[in-house]
Amino acid sequence: xxxxxxxxxEMSVQEAETVTLSCTYxxxxxxxxxFWYKQPPSRQMILVIRQEAYKQQNATENRFSVNxxxxxxxxxxxxxxxxxxxxxxxxxxxxxxxFGNEKLTFGTGTRxxxxx
Amino acid sequence: xxxxxxxSRYLVKRTGEKVFLECVQDMDxxxxxxxxxxxxxxLRLIYFSYDVKMKxxxxxxxxxxxxxxxxxxxSLILESASTNQxxxxxxxxxxxxxxxxxxxxxxxxxxxx
Numbered sequence: 265x266x267x268x269x270x271x272x273x274e275m276s277v278q279e280a281e282t283v284t285l286s287c288t289y290x291x292x293x294x295x296x297x298x299f300w301y302k303q304p305p306s307r308q309m310i311l312v313i314r315q316e317a318y319k320q321q322n323a324t325e326n327r328f329s330v331n332x333x334x335x336x337x338x339x340x341x342x343x344x345x346x347x348x349x350x351x352x353x354x355x356x357x358x359x360x361x362x363f364g365n366e367k368l369t370f371g372t373g374t375r376x377x378x379x380x
Numbered sequence: 381x382x383x384x385x386x387x388s389r390y391l392v393k394r395t396g397e398k399v400f401l402e403c404v405q406d407m408d409x410x411x412x413x414x415x416x417x418x419x420x421x422x423l424r425l426i427y428f429s430y431d432v433k434m435k436x437x438x439x440x441x442x443x444x445x446x447x448x449x450x451x452x453x454x455s456l457i458l459e460s461a462s463t464n465q466x467x468x469x470x471x472x473x474x475x476x477x478x479x480x481x482x483x484x485x486x487x488x489x490x491x492x493x
Contacts, residue, residue: 273420297479309470309484316479355422361478364430366411367438368482372422 266291266358270371277346278379284331285341285374287356295361298332298339299368303353312354315339343376351378382407386471386485394493399458401488403471409483410476412454414438414446417468417487426469429454430476461492 425438
């Protein structure tokens with residue numbers, strides 16, 4: 265079974281700073297997918313960024329980027345130029361490459377607060 | 381935009397009651413999921429379905445059942461509610477296929493008294 269670990273329950277940074285959220289996972293699979301989801305206070309969970317394990321290039325989406333280290337089984341999220349709207353719970357998630365059984369395994373989350 | 385609608389935002393029920401949580405999506409997604417979210421535990425999968433009338437157990441199916449009679453609707457049933465089922469319940473849906481993002485509803489905060 266896969267496990268996803270987020271070791272930082274809470275973090276806070278000043279607005280405009282850069283912050284990195286850590287995520288490690290454990291799997292025996294060689295092909296899989298990794299995701300970061302964001303859950304703002306009292307709002308819907310939304311996808312932030314995703315990474316295919318077979319791609320060496322790290323995914324980026326505007327101010328959000330990942331540092332994917334396959335050998336170390338690490339998948340950290342970097343938020344550059346942080347904004348107040350980035351305040352949210354962030355969840356790291358893992359999906360096996362198993363067509364027809366596309367369920368996610370989530371970490372326990374990191375509560376990020378952006379301080380004005 | 382994808383819309384995943386959960387029938388109630390807040391719900392209060394009594395121990396022993398049969399509770400129905402409803403979820404509807406409007407994007408013709410094949411996959412639908414029910415999660416439970418608890419502080420410090422993240423999201424845990426209860427059940428999922430990849431097609432009408434099909435269901436698969438997730439990580440914590442005990443005390444729950446599901447129904448998918450139509451493609452757009454996925455119901456979570458608490459057969460006999462207990463206080464340890466007090467939680468936030470999230471529904472999600474996605475297209476069939478690898479690397480497809482899941483789209484979430486607003487969640488139902490369920491309290492069992």
